[in-house]
Amino acid sequence: MAERILVQGNEAVGWGAVSAGVEAFFGYPITPQNEITEWFARELPKRGGVFVQSASETGSINMLYGGASTGRRVITSTSSPGWALMQEGMSCLANAELPCVIVMVQRAGPGQGTTRHAQMDYFSVTRGGGQGGYKNIVLAAASVQENADLVQLGFHLADKYRNPVVMLTDAVIGQMAEPLELRTLDLGPLSPKDWALGGKGAHADGKRRVLSCGQGQVPLEPYTTYLQFIRVLDQKYRTMQEQEVRYEKYHLEGARLVVVAYGYCARVSKEAVAQARKEGLKVGLLRPITVWPFPYQALKDLALGGAGFLAVEDSLGQMVDDVKLGVEGKGEVHLLGMLARHADTDAGMILPQRVLQEIKKVYPGGH
Amino acid sequence: MPKGTITIDERFCKGCGLCAHFCARGCIVVPGDRFTPQGYLLPLFAHPEKCNACGVCGWLCPHFAIEAYKFAEGKAPTQVVV
Amino acid sequence: MTTTAEKTWLSGTPKLWVRHPAGSRQCPGCHHPIIERLIAEVVEEMGLAKDFIMVVGVGCYSRAIAVLDFDGIFTAHGRPPDVATAIKRTLRGKPIVMTLQGDGDCLAIGAEPLMNTVARAEKITILMINNLNYGTTGGQMAPTTLVGQVTSTTPQGRDPALTGFPVHAPESLAAYRGVAYTARGSVHTAANYQRAKKMLKAALQKQVDNIGLSFLELISACPPDWRLNPVESLKFIDEKVIPEYPLGEFKNLDKLV
Numbered sequence: 001m002a003e004r005i006l007v008q009g010n011e012a013v014g015w016g017a018v019s020a021g022v023e024a025f026f027g028y029p030i031t032p033q034n035e036i037t038e039w040f041a042r043e044l045p046k047r048g049g050v051f052v053q054s055a056s057e058t059g060s061i062n063m064l065y066g067g068a069s070t071g072r073r074v075i076t077s078t079s080s081p082g083w084a085l086m087q088e089g090m091s092c093l094a095n096a097e098l099p100c101v102i103v104m105v106q107r108a109g110p111g112q113g114t115t116r117h118a119q120m121d122y123f124s125v126t127r128g129g130g131q132g133g134y135k136n137i138v139l140a141a142a143s144v145q146e147n148a149d150l151v152q153l154g155f156h157l158a159d160k161y162r163n164p165v166v167m168l169t170d171a172v173i174g175q176m177a178e179p180l181e182l183r184t185l186d187l188g189p190l191s192p193k194d195w196a197l198g199g200k201g202a203h204a205d206g207k208r209r210v211l212s213c214g215q216g217q218v219p220l221e222p223y224t225t226y227l228q229f230i231r232v233l234d235q236k237y238r239t240m241q242e243q244e245v246r247y248e249k250y251h252l253e254g255a256r257l258v259v260v261a262y263g264y265c266a267r268v269s270k271e272a273v274a275q276a277r278k279e280g281l282k283v284g285l286l287r288p289i290t291v292w293p294f295p296y297q298a299l300k301d302l303a304l305g306g307a308g309f310l311a312v313e314d315s316l317g318q319m320v321d322d323v324k325l326g327v328e329g330k331g332e333v334h335l336l337g338m339l340a341r342h343a344d345t346d347a348g349m350i351l352p353q354r355v356l357q358e359i360k361k362v363y364p365g366g367h
Numbered sequence: 368m369p370k371g372t373i374t375i376d377e378r379f380c381k382g383c384g385l386c387a388h389f390c391a392r393g394c395i396v397v398p399g400d401r402f403t404p405q406g407y408l409l410p411l412f413a414h415p416e417k418c419n420a421c422g423v424c425g426w427l428c429p430h431f432a433i434e435a436y437k438f439a440e441g442k443a444p445t446q447v448v449v
Numbered sequence: 450m451t452t453t454a455e456k457t458w459l460s461g462t463p464k465l466w467v468r469h470p471a472g473s474r475q476c477p478g479c480h481h482p483i484i485e486r487l488i489a490e491v492v493e494e495m496g497l498a499k500d501f502i503m504v505v506g507v508g509c510y511s512r513a514i515a516v517l518d519f520d521g522i523f524t525a526h527g528r529p530p531d532v533a534t535a536i537k538r539t540l541r542g543k544p545i546v547m548t549l550q551g552d553g554d555c556l557a558i559g560a561e562p563l564m565n566t567v568a569r570a571e572k573i574t575i576l577m578i579n580n581l582n583y584g585t586t587g588g589q590m591a592p593t594t595l596v597g598q599v600t601s602t603t604p605q606g607r608d609p610a611l612t613g614f615p616v617h618a619p620e621s622l623a624a625y626r627g628v629a630y631t632a633r634g635s636v637h638t639a640a641n642y643q644r645a646k647k648m649l650k651a652a653l654q655k656q657v658d659n660i661g662l663s664f665l666e667l668i669s670a671c672p673p674d675w676r677l678n679p680v681e682s683l684k685f686i687d688e689k690v691i692p693e694y695p696l697g698e699f700k701n702l703d704k705l706v
C-alpha cells in the first residue's frame with residue numbers, strides 16, 4: 001500500500017523530485033513558491049543532496065546550468081518575475097543541451113504584478129522568452145499529485161532529449177492541499193550521460209568533455225559547424241512534437257463543444273463540464289498536459305468532427321492562440337479570459353458557474 | 368657554442384615581435400622583408416650561435432609558434448644550420 | 450616538440466595545450482594565450498588535469514576552452530562564479546574548479562555572481578584577466594579602464610566625474626572573510642610570467658587544501674584596443690598599468706578567520 005500524505009501542491013514538487021533522484025536544488029525566494037525552496041532546504045540535505053540559495057533567479061538558472069553539466073538531476077523553481085530573469089539561462093541550457101527541470105508557479109503580471117494566481121506567462125513559457133528560438137517541453141500540472149508525478153516525468157524527458165523541461169503550475173495549484181500518493185514512476189531506460197563533466201579522470205576514455213552555450217561561435221566537440229548543431233536541435237524538437245504530446249480527455253465522447261483549459265482553470269472547467277453534462281449538454285474538456293508540444297492534432301480531429309471550442313484561461317488570451325492553430329479554422333473558437341474573474345481584486349478567479357454560463361452562451365445551436 | 372636552439376613555425380606566427388624584443392642575446396631579429404600569407408612580419412632566428420637556451424621566447428610567444436630546446440652536454444652542433 | 454638524445458624541450462607548447470581551429474584568432478601580441486600556456490603548465494605541474502574543470506565567461510579568452518585539454522564549460526556573460534559554484538557543490542567538492550573571466554565579465558555584468566560567490570565563501574578559484582577594456586567587442590570602457598584612457602565609449606578619455614574610477618578587485622575582495630587568497634600578476638616579462646605561475650599555484654592550492662575562495666587577477670595586453678603595437682603595450686604596462694594596479698599578493702591565509 002503506497003504511502004499517502006496530505007500536502008500542499010508546492011511541497012509535492014519536492015516529493016516528486018526526490019522520487020526521481022534529484023541531487024541538487026538552486027533557488028531564490030519568491031511568492032507563491034517559497035514552500036518549494038524551503039522544502040528542499042529542509043529535506044534535500046537530509047538525503048545527502050545539495051541546497052544552494054542563489055542571489056537572484058539569474059543566479060539560480062546559471063547554477064542550474066552548472067549543476068546540470070555534471071549529469072546529475074538538478075532542479076530550480078520560481079514564479080513569473082523570476083522566470084523573466086531566467087530567459088537567457090534557458091537559452092544557454094538549450095544551446096549546451098543540458099537536462100534539468102524548472103518549476104514555474106505562475107502569478108499575475110505584468111511587472112511585479114500580484115503574488116496570487118494567473119496564467120499570463122503561457123506565451124513566455126511555451127514560445128521561449130530567451131534568444132534563439134529554442135523549444136522545451138512544458139508540462140502543466142492541475143493537481144497536487146501531478147505536481148509530484150510531472151516533476152518525475154520532467155526529469156525523464158529532460159534526460160531523454162538533453163533539454164530543459166518546464167513544469168508549469170500556478171498559485172492555486174501550488175497553494176492547495178490534496179492527498180498525495182508517494183510513488184516512484186518507472187518511465188523506462190535512459191542512455192548514460194557520457195557527455196557530462198567531472199574531470200578527465202571521471203570519464204571512461206580519459207578524454208576531456210566540453211560543454212558550451214556558444215556552439216555556433218566556437219563549435220566544440222561533437223560539433224564542427226553551426227548548422228550541424230542547428231540540424232540536431234531541429235531533429236530533437238521534431239521528435240518531441242511527434243512523440244511527447246500528452247493530454248487528458250474528459251467527457252469528449254460526442255462532444256459538440258470542447259472546453260480547453262490547463263492548470264487551475266482545468267479544475268474549474270471540469271466542474272462546469274460535469275454540471276453541463278448533467279443538464280444534457282454534450283460538452284467535454286480537453287486538458288493539455290503538455291502545453292508544449294500542444295495537442296494540435298487532437299483538436300483538429302475534434303474540429304473535423306464538428307465541435308466548437310471554448311478556451312478557458314486566466315489571461316487576456318494566450319493559450320487560445322494554440323487552440324486556433326490546432327483547429328485550423330475548421331471550427332469556432334471562443335475565449336473566456338481573466339476579465340471574467342469573479343472579483344476585481346487580485347484574489348479574483350474564473351469560477352465554475354461562470355464557465356458554465358459561457359458554455360451555455362457559446363454552445364453550438366444554443367441549448 | 369650555442370646552448371640551445373629554437374624552431375619558429377611560420378604558419379602560426381602573427382608578427383608581434385615579442386620574441387625579438389625578449390631575446391636577451393639578440394638571436395631573433397625582424398628583417399622586415401619576409402611576411403606570412405596574412406601579411407604578418409616574420410622574425411628570423413638570425414644568430415643561432417648566441418642562443419643560451421633561456422626558453423623565454425618559447426614562454427612568451429603568444430601564438431605558440433616557437434619551441435625552445437636545450438642541447439645535451441656536449442651535443443651542441445659545431446656547425447649551426449638554420 | 451621533440452626531445453631527443455641531443456636536446457630537451459624547454460618551452461613553447463605545453464602538453465595540455467592543443468591547437469584547435471577555433472582557438473587561434475587572437476590578435477598579434479595578445480597576452481591571453483600566454484595565460485593559456487600558464488594555466489596548462491600549472492595544471493600539469495600540479496598533477497590536476499584529471500580533476501580540473503574550467504568555467505569560462507565571455508571574451509577573447511573564451512577560446513581557451515577549445516585549446517586546453519581538460520574538462521570545460523562556456524557560460525553566459527558574467528556567470529562563471531555561479532556555474533562553478535554549482536559544479537563544485539553538485540559534485541560534492543571533488544573536482545578542482547576554476548573560472549576564467551575578463552575584467553568586464555567579472556566586475557560589471559558578473560558583479561552579482563562574484564560578490565555572492567565570495568559572500569558564500571565557495572571553495573573555487575577565480576582567475577580574472579584584466580586588459581582594461583571590453584576587448585572582444587572593439588574596446589569599450591570597462592570597470593578597470595584607467596582614468597584618461599581612450600576607449601570607444603570614452604573617446605575623450607575616461608573622466609571620473611562621468612564614469613568614476615578604476616576598480617581594484619584583489620584588494621577589495623581581500624576584505625571578505627571567505628576569501629583565502631587574492632593576488633595580481635602579469636605575463637609581460639619572463640620574471641613576471643614565472644611569478645604569476647607561482648601565484649596561480651598558490652591560488653589553486655587553497656582549493657586543493659579546502660581552505661577557501663582564491664582570486665587571481667592577471668594583467669594582459671590588448672594591443673589593438675590600447676591603440677599600441679605589441680612591444681609598446683609592454684611599456685604601457687610598466688609605465689601606466691602597474692602604477693595603478695600593483696602586482697603582488699594581498700591576502701594569503703592558511704585558514705579562514
